[in-house]
Amino acid sequence: AMEKSYMSVFLLLVALSCALAKEPPKKETKAPKETKETKPKLPQTLSRGWGDHLIWTQTYEEALFRSKTSNKPVMIIHHLDDCPHSQALKKAFAENKEVQKLAEQFVLLNLVYETTDKNLSPDGQYVPRILFIDPTLTVRADITGRYSNRLYAYEPSDIPL
Amino acid sequence: AMEKSYMSVFLLLVALSCALAKEPPKKETKAPKETKETKPKLPQTLSRGWGDHLIWTQTYEEALFRSKTSNKPVMIIHHLDDCPHSQALKKAFAENKEVQKLAEQFVLLNLVYETTDKNLSPDGQYVPRILFIDPTLTVRADITGRYSNRLYAYEPSDIPL
Numbered sequence: 001a002m003e004k005s006y007m008s009v010f011l012l013l014v015a016l017s018c019a020l021a022k023e024p025p026k027k028e029t030k031a032p033k034e035t036k037e038t039k040p041k042l043p044q045t046l047s048r049g050w051g052d053h054l055i056w057t058q059t060y061e062e063a064l065f066r067s068k069t070s071n072k073p074v075m076i077i078h079h080l081d082d083c084p085h086s087q088a089l090k091k092a093f094a095e096n097k098e099v100q101k102l103a104e105q106f107v108l109l110n111l112v113y114e115t116t117d118k119n120l121s122p123d124g125q126y127v128p129r130i131l132f133i134d135p136t137l138t139v140r141a142d143i144t145g146r147y148s149n150r151l152y153a154y155e156p157s158d159i160p161l
Numbered sequence: 162a163m164e165k166s167y168m169s170v171f172l173l174l175v176a177l178s179c180a181l182a183k184e185p186p187k188k189e190t191k192a193p194k195e196t197k198e199t200k201p202k203l204p205q206t207l208s209r210g211w212g213d214h215l216i217w218t219q220t221y222e223e224a225l226f227r228s229k230t231s232n233k234p235v236m237i238i239h240h241l242d243d244c245p246h247s248q249a250l251k252k253a254f255a256e257n258k259e260v261q262k263l264a265e266q267f268v269l270l271n272l273v274y275e276t277t278d279k280n281l282s283p284d285g286q287y288v289p290r291i292l293f294i295d296p297t298l299t300v301r302a303d304i305t306g307r308y309s310n311r312l313y314a315y316e317p318s319d320i321p322l
Contacts, residue, residue, distance in 0.1 A: 046206070053204075054203075059221070
């Protein structure tokens with residue numbers, strides 16, 4: 001069942017990716033520009049627009065703990081506010097009911113700032129990038145998207161009418 | 162000025178601590194009990210009730226980055242939802258306008274799950290526990306509360322009329 005839900009999400013995301021984008025994300029955004037302090041909308045949420053009705057964990061440590069105790073796999077979404085590819089994927093992710101429903105099967109974490117765990121960047125740090133971790137706390141580097149140069153990148157698609 | 166705002170917050174927190182509590186927090190809560198999944202109020206916020214009008218960072222990595230770029234010191238509050246001492250301190254922290262005002266001078270982070278950085282637990286992991294980090298990314302283990310057995314513990318007080 002675990003394996004199945006991995007696959008469902010994987011296939012769904014790949015399907016989403018395939019329809020629209022022929023090219024993987026080109027822009028490598030290193031870190032958000034924080035020179036002029038832009039005031040965030042208060043109070044800030046953990047969902048950050050990826051699904052307000054889902055339960056999001058705050059940190060990697062929390063996600064690992066909850067995965068162990070709940071026996072659910074972790075889905076970690078790396079993204080950036082000023083990256084259009086991230087924004088487009090977020091929109092597709094948040095607006096697709098099927099994705100939102102599937103996401104409930106996971107311990108969810110979305111991160112703008114990378115953790116120090118090198119296992120979360122098997123082929124480098126780029127966004128958007130989605131990694132899965134199973135409840136034995138193994139990073140599933142075998143679960144990839146469709147781009148050979150950026151294994152964990154996903155592109156959104158128009159949501160089918 | 163940096164030194165001064167450290168001291169102000171320190172003195173204020175100590176003052177808060179002194180008035181009420183004669184004893185340091187007794188209860189050592191290790192990790193939140195998650196056996197029965199309690200549904201959090203959605204969407205969850207980064208403030209977690211410590212001040213909805215303040216800007217909170219999500220993770221330790223984000224806090225360090227923002228400290229470096231903004232030249233503000235970091236204030237990290239370790240707490241737990243099921244620890245009455247944490248709850249009491251949170252209430253005092255959130256309701257005291259002076260504390261909230263001072264808190265604006267800091268890069269703020271409140272954590273329920275400990276980071277892997279050992280520098281954040283100079284005398285062990287317990288809650289509530291407040292640590293400060295200066296913009297050179299040095300954990301200021303010299304900034305302590307009034308309890309010799311738990312150096313970074315703080316107790317709330319009734320807010321003075």
